[in-house]
Amino acid sequence: MKEKDANDARRAFDYQERWHGWGSPVGLGIFLLSVSGGLFLFFTGVGFLVANLEGLPQ
Numbered sequence: 001m002k003e004k005d006a007n008d009a010r011r012a013f014d015y016q017e018r019w020h021g022w023g024s025p026v027g028l029g030i031f032l033l034s035v036s037g038g039l040f041l042f043f044t045g046v047g048f049l050v051a052n053l054e055g056l057p058q
Contacts, residue, residue: 021027
């Protein structure tokens with residue numbers, strides 16, 4: 001019985017430690033978070049640029 005428990009524990013640990021790729025739920029979450037963060041930073045920068053350009057004398 002102990003051998004079966006040890007194998008189950010080893011298998012569970014192996015699953016937790018292994019990277020399952022971008023197709024896994026965690027990988028998709030990391031990818032979507034990084035894309036949304038990048039888009040937010042990009043459009044925030046564009047907004048500040050436009051705000052500063054509008055204040056320049058012509």
